[in-house]
Amino acid sequence: MFSIRYKAWALVVVTVAVLTTVAVWFSSQSISTSFLVLEKARAEQDGERARRMLQQNLANLSASGRDYAFWVDTVRFATGKNPSFLKDNFPSETMQSLRLSGVLVYDAKGVLVGGTSLTAEATLVKPSPEEEQVAHALIGSVLSDPHSETLIETYRQIDGTLYLLSVAPVREQLAVGTPPKGAQVVFRRFGAFEHERFAQVMLNPVDFSFDTGQVRWVDLELRVLGDSRAEARAGVMDHQNQPVAHLVVSLDRLLHQKGQSLIWATAVQVALAGLVMGALLVLLLDRLLLRRLKRMHQQLIAIGEQGAQTGVPIEESGHDELSDLGRGLNEVLVLSRQMVMQRENHAVQEAEQVKLAQTEKAEALHRFVGGIAHDFNNALAGISGWTRLAMEDLDKTHPAYESLQHALKGSRHASNLIRQLQAYNRKAAPVLQWLSLGDLIQPSFSLLDPSQARRCELQVVSLNGHAWVKADPTQMQQVLTNLLANAADAMNGTGKITVTVDHVDLPAPSGVLMVAEAAVLPAGRYVLLSVGDEGPGIAPGNLHRIFDPFFTTKSVGRGTGLGLSVSQGILSRHGGVIGVVSQPGQGTTFHVYLPACLEPGELAVPLPASDALVCGGRLLFVDDDHLVRTAWSALLERAGWDVTQAVDGEAAWAMFQQGDQRWDVVLTDLAMPRLDGVELARRIRSTSGAPPIVLMSGNVGAEEGARLVRGDFAAVLHKPVDPEALNKVLAEVLTKATSL
Numbered sequence: 001m002f003s004i005r006y007k008a009w010a011l012v013v014v015t016v017a018v019l020t021t022v023a024v025w026f027s028s029q030s031i032s033t034s035f036l037v038l039e040k041a042r043a044e045q046d047g048e049r050a051r052r053m054l055q056q057n058l059a060n061l062s063a064s065g066r067d068y069a070f071w072v073d074t075v076r077f078a079t080g081k082n083p084s085f086l087k088d089n090f091p092s093e094t095m096q097s098l099r100l101s102g103v104l105v106y107d108a109k110g111v112l113v114g115g116t117s118l119t120a121e122a123t124l125v126k127p128s129p130e131e132e133q134v135a136h137a138l139i140g141s142v143l144s145d146p147h148s149e150t151l152i153e154t155y156r157q158i159d160g161t162l163y164l165l166s167v168a169p170v171r172e173q174l175a176v177g178t179p180p181k182g183a184q185v186v187f188r189r190f191g192a193f194e195h196e197r198f199a200q201v202m203l204n205p206v207d208f209s210f211d212t213g214q215v216r217w218v219d220l221e222l223r224v225l226g227d228s229r230a231e232a233r234a235g236v237m238d239h240q241n242q243p244v245a246h247l248v249v250s251l252d253r254l255l256h257q258k259g260q261s262l263i264w265a266t267a268v269q270v271a272l273a274g275l276v277m278g279a280l281l282v283l284l285l286d287r288l289l290l291r292r293l294k295r296m297h298q299q300l301i302a303i304g305e306q307g308a309q310t311g312v313p314i315e316e317s318g319h320d321e322l323s324d325l326g327r328g329l330n331e332v333l334v335l336s337r338q339m340v341m342q343r344e345n346h347a348v349q350e351a352e353q354v355k356l357a358q359t360e361k362a363e364a365l366h367r368f369v370g371g372i373a374h375d376f377n378n379a380l381a382g383i384s385g386w387t388r389l390a391m392e393d394l395d396k397t398h399p400a401y402e403s404l405q406h407a408l409k410g411s412r413h414a415s416n417l418i419r420q421l422q423a424y425n426r427k428a429a430p431v432l433q434w435l436s437l438g439d440l441i442q443p444s445f446s447l448l449d450p451s452q453a454r455r456c457e458l459q460v461v462s463l464n465g466h467a468w469v470k471a472d473p474t475q476m477q478q479v480l481t482n483l484l485a486n487a488a489d490a491m492n493g494t495g496k497i498t499v500t501v502d503h504v505d506l507p508a509p510s511g512v513l514m515v516a517e518a519a520v521l522p523a524g525r526y527v528l529l530s531v532g533d534e535g536p537g538i539a540p541g542n543l544h545r546i547f548d549p550f551f552t553t554k555s556v557g558r559g560t561g562l563g564l565s566v567s568q569g570i571l572s573r574h575g576g577v578i579g580v581v582s583q584p585g586q587g588t589t590f591h592v593y594l595p596a597c598l599e600p601g602e603l604a605v606p607l608p609a610s611d612a613l614v615c616g617g618r619l620l621f622v623d624d625d626h627l628v629r630t631a632w633s634a635l636l637e638r639a640g641w642d643v644t645q646a647v648d649g650e651a652a653w654a655m656f657q658q659g660d661q662r663w664d665v666v667l668t669d670l671a672m673p674r675l676d677g678v679e680l681a682r683r684i685r686s687t688s689g690a691p692p693i694v695l696m697s698g699n700v701g702a703e704e705g706a707r708l709v710r711g712d713f714a715a716v717l718h719k720p721v722d723p724e725a726l727n728k729v730l731a732e733v734l735t736k737a738t739s740l
Contacts (some may be wrong), residue, residue: 008290012281020274027270028263035259036222039251043222043232046249050202051234054164054247057188062153062166064098065186069168077114078107078170078182086116092124101163101189102127104135105170107182110143112136120191130158135185138167145169148180154239162190162208162236162245205250209233228253296325376414377698378625381720384411385631388723392638411720431718434597435473436466437480437529438501444480445497453488456497463502467527469594475570479578482563483531483590490535490588500530503596515579515591525596526576532589538582546580616640617664617734622652622680623696624672628719632726639727649675653683663691665734670697681712692737694730696721 068074068089077085090103095118104115104127115135117127127135134156142150152167165187169180188194190208198206219235230253233246391404438460445458469476487497506521508514538546545551549565564578571578575595582588619641623629626647633643644663646652649672655661666684670677681693695708698719708716714733717726 008285009282012285013278016274016278016281020271023270023274024267027266031259031263031266035255039230039253039255040222042255043230043249043251044220046202046204046251047220047232047234047247050198050206050247050249051236053198053201054236057194058153058155058164058166061100061164061186061188062151062168064100065103065166065184066151066168068103068186069170069184070173072172074105074170074184075172075181078105078184080107080113083114086114090116090124092118092122095124096122099188099194100186101191102131102185102187104132104185105182106136106139106143106185108143108180110136110139110183113182128158131163131187134158134163135165135167135187138165139183139185142167142169142183143180146179147177148175149177152239155236155244156238157210157244160210162210164188164190202249204252207248207250208236209246209248210244211246222251224253226253227256230256375698377719378628380411380414381698382625382627382631384408384720385628385635385723387411389631389634392635431472431474432470433473434468434470435476436468437476437527437594438462438467440473440477440480441499441501444477445484447477447481448485448488453484453493455494456488456491457495458484459496459498461498461500463500467501467503467529468597469527469574470597471574471594472570475574479567479570479592480529480531482567483592486563486590487531487533487535487588490533495534498530498532500528500532502528502530504528504593506593515577515581517577517579518591518593521575521577521593526593527596529592529594530589531592532587534587537584537586537588538580539584543580543582547578616642618642618644618662619730620644620646620652620655620663620666620691622646622649622666622668622672622677624648624669628669632723635723636727636730639723641727641730648672649677649680652680656684656687662689664737665730666691666693667696667730668693670695671699678708678712685712692733694733696726 071089073082073085073089076082086103086105090100095101095103095116100118102115102117105113107113112132115127115132116124117131119125138152138154142152144150148169148171150169152165154165154167156163156165165185167183167185170182170184171178171180190198195206220232222230222232224230230251232249232251234249235243236245236247238244387404387408391401391408394401394404441460442458445453484497484499491497504514504526506514506518506523506526508518542551542553547564547568549562568578571592571594576593578593579591580588581591616639619636621629621633621636621643623632624647629645629647633645636643644655644661646655649668652666652668653675666681668677668680677695677697681695684690684693692714693712694715694717695713696717696719714736715729717729
C-alpha cells in the first residue's frame with residue numbers, strides 16, 4: 001500500500017505532465033494556426049494575381065483583335081471584296097507573334113466569311129466546328145448594336161481547353177457610331193505553351209479545372225493536399241459572370257514545414273521547463289504539507305480505534321486549510337445527517353428527470369408517427385385508387401379480379417395499422433359506426449399470440465343483450481386486444497379471463513361502486529365492459545403510473561409500456577374512460593365506459609335516401625401527389641363528376657383568378673408546396689359565389705378536422721377513403737349548397 005506521500009508526489013508529476021502536454025498542445029495549435037493564416041494569405045494573393053494575369057492576357061488579346069477589326073481590309077473582307085485577307089494578314093508567323101490561336105470573320109448577317117486556326121505544329125487549318133459554334137453564339141449582341149460599341153471579352157471551355165475570346169465589330173477606324181459591317185472573333189487557346197509561360201511568371205505550376213458544376217469550392221480558398229503541397233483556386237467567370245473554370249495554382253508548403261520545426265523546438269523547451277517546475281513543486285509540497293498530513297492521519301487512526309467521543313481530538317492549531325479540516329472533521333456527525341437529506345432530495349430530482357425524459361421521448365415519437373402516417377396514407381390512397389380502377393375495368397370472373405380484391409384488402413389492413421399508430425399519436429380521427437362491443441371480444445382474443453394465451457380460458461358474460469356503441473371498430477379492437485394481452489401476461493398464459501358487458505346509468509346510485517375515472521363523465525347511459533384476470537394484481541405503488549407512456553413492469557422484449565396509454569387515448573376520443581381495480585393476490589379488473597347508443601334499427605331519424613342527393617357536377621380536384629390525383633380523378637369521373645385537376649394550391653388559385661371556368665365543388669389536399677389547402681380555402685371563400693370546399697388529407701386528427709369544418713371546409717375526409725364514401729360526401733355537400 002502506497003502512502004499518501006508517494007501518491008502526492010505522483011499526483012504532482014502527473015499534473016505537471018498534463019499541464020506541460022496541454023501547454024505544448026496549445027502552443028502547437030497557435031503556431032500551426034498562425035502559419036496556416038500566412039499560407040491562406042499567400043494562397044489568396046497568388047490566386048488573385050493569377051486571375052489578374054489571365055484577365056490581362058484577355059485584355060491584350062482583345063486589343064490586338066480590335067486593331068484588326070477596324071482595318072479597311074477587314075471591312076472589305078467582311079463585305080466579300082478581299083478574299084485573300086486572312087492569308088495576307090494572318091500567316092502562321094503573325095499568329096505566333098501575336099499569340100493568336102484563331103481568327104473568324106462574319107458578315108453583318110452573322111454568316112461566317114472565313115476563318116483560320118493555328119495548330120500546335122504551327123500550321124494553319126480551318127477552325128473546328130466547336131470553335132465556330134462558340135464564336136457564332138457570341139456575335140449576336142455585337143452585330144445587333146447599331147453604334148458598333150459592343151465589345152465582348154470572355155472565356156469558354158472547348159474539349160477540356162480554356163479559350164480566351166474577343167469579339168469586336170468590324171468597321172472603319174473613323175466610322176464611329178455606324179452599324180457594324182460584320183464581326184471579328186479572335187481567340188487564344190490556353191495550351192501547354194501558355195501554361196508554361198503562365199507558370200514562369202507565377203513561379204508556381206498553374207492548371208485549369210472545369211468541374212465548376214460538380215465541385216463546390218470557395219473562391220481563393222487554400223486546399224491542403226499533403227505536408228508538402230497545397231493549391232488555391234480562383235474562379236474564371238465569363239462576360240455574363242457565369243463560372244467557366246477554376247484557375248488552380250499549385251503551392252509549396254515551406255511555411256508549414258517551418259512551422260512544424262518551430263513546434264518541435266517549442267515542445268522541447270516547454271517540457272524542460274515543466275520538468276524543473278515539477279521537481280520544485282514536489283520539494284515544497286513535502287516540506288509544507290505532506291508532513292502535517294501524516295500527523296493528522298495518525299490522529300484519525302487513534303479516533304477510529306478509541307471512538308469519536310473518547311479518542312484524541314484532531315489538532316486544530318494554525319490558521320490554514322489543514323486547521324479548518326481538523327475543525328470540520330470534529331463536526332462530521334452533523335454533516336452526515338445533512339448528507340442523508342441531500343441524497344433524498346437528489347433521488348426526487350432523479351425521478352423528475354426520468355419522468356421528463358419519458359415525456360420528451362413520447363413527444364419525439366408523436367412527431368415521428370405523424371410524419372410517416374401522412375406519407376403512408378398518401379401512398380395507400382394512390383394504391384387503393386388504382387386498384388379500384390383496375391377492378392372496375394375487369395369482369396368479376398377474370399382471374400386477376402380476386403387478386404385485386406386481396407390487394408385492396410391488404411391496403412385496408414395497412415390503413416388500419418396507420419390508424420393504430422395515429423391513435424397513439426393523438427391524431428387519428430375515429431371512423432365511427434354502430435357496433436356491438438360483445439361481437440369484438442372473441443375476434444380480439446383470437447389475435448393474441450398463441451404462446452401468450454396458450455392455456456387461458458375466455459369467459460364472456462353479457463348481462464343486458466347487445467351493447468351498442470358508436471365507435472371505430474379498429475380502435476375498439478385495439479383496446480380489447482391490449483386489455484386481453486395484459487390479462488394473459490399477468491397470469492403467465494394460464495388462467496381464466498372474464499369479460500363482462502353491461503349497461504350502467506351515471507351518475508351511479510349511492511352504494512354502487514364505480515372507478516374514480518367515471519366521475520368525470522356526463523350523466524347518461526353507458527356500456528360498461530370489464531376485463532378481469534386471476535393474476536397476482538398490481539402493486540399499490542404502481543397503480544397511479546400504469547397509464548403513463550412507456551411504463552411497464554414486464555421484462556425486456558415483452559412490453560413497450562404503450563398499450564394502456566394508447567387505450568386511454570382512444571377511449572377519451574370516443575367520449576369514454578378507463579379505470580382499474582386491483583388488490584395484491586386478488587387479480588386485476590379494468591373497467592371501460594362508453595356512451596351507449598340505440599340499435600341501428602331503432603334510430604329515430606332515418607338516413608337520407610341516396611336518390612335525394614345531387615350526384616355529379618363540376619369538380620376541381622387539388623392534390624400534389626400525381627398517383628392520388630390521377631387515380632381518384634378517374635374514379636370520380638366514372639361516378640359522373642366533371643373533374644378538373646390542379647397540381648397544387650397555387651395552380652388551383654391561378655385557375656380561379658382566370659375566371660374562365662366555375663366549379664360546383666372543390667376537393668383539396670391539406671399539405672402541399674407553395675400554397676396549402678387551408679390558405680387555398682380562405683382565398684376561394686373570399687371570392688363571390690365561392691363553391692363548397694372538401695378537405696381530404698392523410699394526417700388530420702379528429703379535433704383538427706372538427707375545427708376545419710367549423711371554419712373554411714364543408715367536410716373533412718381522412719385518406720385513404722372508400723370511393724362510395726367520398727362520392728356520398730361530395731354529393732351531400734353539393735346538395736346542401738344547391739338547396740341554399
